[in-house]
Amino acid sequence: MPVIIESSHQRSLSYGLCPGARPNFDPLARNELSLLIEQNRMLYTHAVPAMETLYQQIINTHNMVILTDAQGVIVHSLGDDDFLEKASRVALQPGVAWSEQSKGTNAIGTAIAEKTATLVHADQHYLAAHHFLTCSAAPITDHQGKVLGVLDVSGDQRSFHKHTMALVRMSALMIENQLFAATFEDSITLRFHARPEFIGTLMEGIASFTPGGRFLSANRNGLFQLGLSWSALQSHTFSSLFGMSVSAMVDHYRTAAPGLLNLCLLSGVRVVGRAQLRLMNEAQALPGVRNENIDRITVPGVPARTAPTPTAAQTAIAARRLSGLRYLNTGDPQLEQVIMKVNKVLGRDIPILVMGETGTGKELLAQAIHNDSPRTTGPFVAVNCASIPETLIESELFGYEDGAFTGARKKGSIGKILQANGGTLFLDEIGDMPFGLQARLLRVLQERMVTPLGSDKSIPVNVELICATNHNLRERIAKGLFREDLYYRLNGLVVKLPPLRERTDLETVVKKILATESNGGHYMVSEEVLFMFMRHKWPGNFRQLTNLLRTAVIMAGDEHEICLRHMPDDFLDDIDMHPAVDAGAHVATTAASMVDTGVNLEQLEHSAILKSLEAHGGNVSATARALGVSRNTIYRKLPKLK
Numbered sequence: 001m002p003v004i005i006e007s008s009h010q011r012s013l014s015y016g017l018c019p020g021a022r023p024n025f026d027p028l029a030r031n032e033l034s035l036l037i038e039q040n041r042m043l044y045t046h047a048v049p050a051m052e053t054l055y056q057q058i059i060n061t062h063n064m065v066i067l068t069d070a071q072g073v074i075v076h077s078l079g080d081d082d083f084l085e086k087a088s089r090v091a092l093q094p095g096v097a098w099s100e101q102s103k104g105t106n107a108i109g110t111a112i113a114e115k116t117a118t119l120v121h122a123d124q125h126y127l128a129a130h131h132f133l134t135c136s137a138a139p140i141t142d143h144q145g146k147v148l149g150v151l152d153v154s155g156d157q158r159s160f161h162k163h164t165m166a167l168v169r170m171s172a173l174m175i176e177n178q179l180f181a182a183t184f185e186d187s188i189t190l191r192f193h194a195r196p197e198f199i200g201t202l203m204e205g206i207a208s209f210t211p212g213g214r215f216l217s218a219n220r221n222g223l224f225q226l227g228l229s230w231s232a233l234q235s236h237t238f239s240s241l242f243g244m245s246v247s248a249m250v251d252h253y254r255t256a257a258p259g260l261l262n263l264c265l266l267s268g269v270r271v272v273g274r275a276q277l278r279l280m281n282e283a284q285a286l287p288g289v290r291n292e293n294i295d296r297i298t299v300p301g302v303p304a305r306t307a308p309t310p311t312a313a314q315t316a317i318a319a320r321r322l323s324g325l326r327y328l329n330t331g332d333p334q335l336e337q338v339i340m341k342v343n344k345v346l347g348r349d350i351p352i353l354v355m356g357e358t359g360t361g362k363e364l365l366a367q368a369i370h371n372d373s374p375r376t377t378g379p380f381v382a383v384n385c386a387s388i389p390e391t392l393i394e395s396e397l398f399g400y401e402d403g404a405f406t407g408a409r410k411k412g413s414i415g416k417i418l419q420a421n422g423g424t425l426f427l428d429e430i431g432d433m434p435f436g437l438q439a440r441l442l443r444v445l446q447e448r449m450v451t452p453l454g455s456d457k458s459i460p461v462n463v464e465l466i467c468a469t470n471h472n473l474r475e476r477i478a479k480g481l482f483r484e485d486l487y488y489r490l491n492g493l494v495v496k497l498p499p500l501r502e503r504t505d506l507e508t509v510v511k512k513i514l515a516t517e518s519n520g521g522h523y524m525v526s527e528e529v530l531f532m533f534m535r536h537k538w539p540g541n542f543r544q545l546t547n548l549l550r551t552a553v554i555m556a557g558d559e560h561e562i563c564l565r566h567m568p569d570d571f572l573d574d575i576d577m578h579p580a581v582d583a584g585a586h587v588a589t590t591a592a593s594m595v596d597t598g599v600n601l602e603q604l605e606h607s608a609i610l611k612s613l614e615a616h617g618g619n620v621s622a623t624a625r626a627l628g629v630s631r632n633t634i635y636r637k638l639p640k641l642k
């Protein structure tokens, strides 16, 4: 048995695992999984296209391609799970943990423990239940060598192929290189190799530098070619590593037809390289480049931004999928119903009407519907009917011909409806559409033709329509402000987004927003703040919560726990915090008087929790202890208290 497997078996034993034990395949709850994906957003976005390419190479071989986070929890998997027994299918699904601690020796867990690509075949697995598997895994590391996750191919051990490991390694390297390029987008990046034909391939070294030439980081092959550790490289510069100053390199690209750079490594090995400069704002710091108030410089012959490659397009598709419906689902039952209904009409040409207060995420939902629909590669065009002056909304929507009215642009405009052709048109605040225009919109929807202002030609149009409103449209119909016939044309499926104060997943939502706002940084809110959030009415819903958390993250700085002192004063003013009272006595008296007045048990329970929380200054743990229930019970019951 290879040494690496032997030491892993010893570790598995020390974790108290028994080879004959039945593994635990319980996946994370859906809301926990969306949070996990949110926290690993960058890895996920860059890995999914590479996983799809990898899968194309092993399709029909009874294998699955798996991506995990740094702890070995699966965040995405795709492929043939037909080789698995029904009961084991769940094992390779998102949300299941494959760390050594939970599953013993296995390719994912062992690759994380050993920080190296690992093959675990058949009975090399610690648990007998996994002996039917063969798994090849490679860690994906960031620019500082920290493991971000693992890429793995798992299949039936009878389908073992010796090339699989090499494919997995190459794909992991591809993901690392893309992550590296995305991290150092605004730096000097040098791609280098001893052989010119390897520039632009997975074998190239990549090193990044500040505009002044200070070393920032290098990818795996870069470190290998430079022959120095990451920490030893910190004191180096472009010129100390490659024997050429940054200004000489810039001069090279000023020549008429600059070829590859001829460079010499510290070891004396000669390499060739191609530099990319994408310097934002710091252009002035670059020696030899004139300061002409430029905030992005392009060196002739060097593309400032690489043209979109198929991989970039795939990355964009993955990013779109990441904003799909399943990632909005963070555990609130009302929202779950909305998503379930919307999923049923996807791609069926049924207009969707989204109701909800301001900031409840109506536009985000519309975008997610578009991203998950078969029209995802088409345009998504949003029009806010309330924010466009009444006199302009007609031309904005329907377009106009050259010179149709005074002030019109010379060449006319195609209008938002035609811009959305082949995609989705999202009409926000539809209730505010001027009455006169409602008839025109209705005609477009019925005839599927648009006639621009000043034109006598009708142009066919094919759009999926999503409308949103925070008005009660029936009331507006009754007042003669909204056409009934248009209402019936729009309401193919009507869904209502719950306001934040009614959502039961506030804690998950807060974590998700914090993960996004802090770019993966690990911020959390204190119990006291969470309690306040649960009592707040949130008139601005997500918009208000997102802004508040954005500011709080900045205020908290290095502290990572967001407390009351990080909250803005106006928010604190809004919260009605009563002084603490003797909880027990107060609860008992209130309960007695409530029973007298015929209040039901649920109201009594709510009142007791509320009073106790007030008495404990909002401390949920202390309240739970005082009332003899779990913290979760308090959280579950809190939203109903408002």
Ligand SMILES: Nc1ncnc2c1ncn2[C@@H]1O[C@H](COP(=O)(O)OP(=O)(O)OP(=O)(O)O)[C@@H](O)[C@H]1O
Binding pocket: 328, 356, 357, 358, 359, 360, 361, 362, 363, 364, 365, 428, 468, 470, 509, 512, 513, 542, 543, 546
């Ligand atoms: N589920 C969510 N998670 C995180 N942020 C969200 C969520 N839903 C909405 N937001 C954020 O809240 C803000 C408002 O969302 P959005 O514009 O979709 O709401 P809306 O209901 O269309 O608002 P309005 O009625 O004012 O047009 C946006 O910044 C959006 O990114």
